[in-house]
Structure formats: structure tokens, C-alpha cells
Amino acid sequence: MAVATKTFLARVEVTLKLTVNDPQGNTVKGALASLGFDGVSAVRVGKHMEIRLTAEGAAEAERRVEEMCRQLLANPVIEQYRFTIESAEG
Numbered sequence: 001m002a003v004a005t006k007t008f009l010a011r012v013e014v015t016l017k018l019t020v021n022d023p024q025g026n027t028v029k030g031a032l033a034s035l036g037f038d039g040v041s042a043v044r045v046g047k048h049m050e051i052r053l054t055a056e057g058a059a060e061a062e063r064r065v066e067e068m069c070r071q072l073l074a075n076p077v078i079e080q081y082r083f084t085i086e087s088a089e090g
Helices: 023-034 058-073
Strands: 006-016 046-055 079-087
Antiparallel strands (some): 006 046
């Protein structure tokens, strides 16, 4: 008997750890200031990914996305990540 799978959407955010210098964020901050956007005290630049996957349930989808983050999507030495999982059925 085949195992029923569901489709999930994972939204993954990867950012540099707060202790890591963010030169791209500093460049964006400077550009904002030069455009007249005063009062911006800091900018951190990161990555946003949306991953559609199938799994038997939300717990398995979460486990798989966690593994994806640890093995490929984030560099644990300098980056942190967080993600949400939601049903993409219907």
C-alpha cells in the first residue's frame, strides 16, 4: 500500500549571525542614507527561499527542511536560519 504524501511549502530565511560583519548590509545602509532615508541605524542582508516538497506529514517536512538548512542552505559557522512550514494542498 502506498503511503499518502502531502505537499508543503517551506519558507526559509538565512541571515548572517549578529557577530559577523555584513558588508553588503553596510553598503545598503550607506545607499539609503545617500537617498535621504535618515534614521536607518543598521541593515542586515540575507536570503529568502521557498521550497515546495512532499512528505507524509508536517513533522517529516520540518525534519527534512532542517536537514537541508544544515547541509546546504546555510553555513552554520557564519549564518543562522529559521523557517516555517505550511500546507500547500489545494
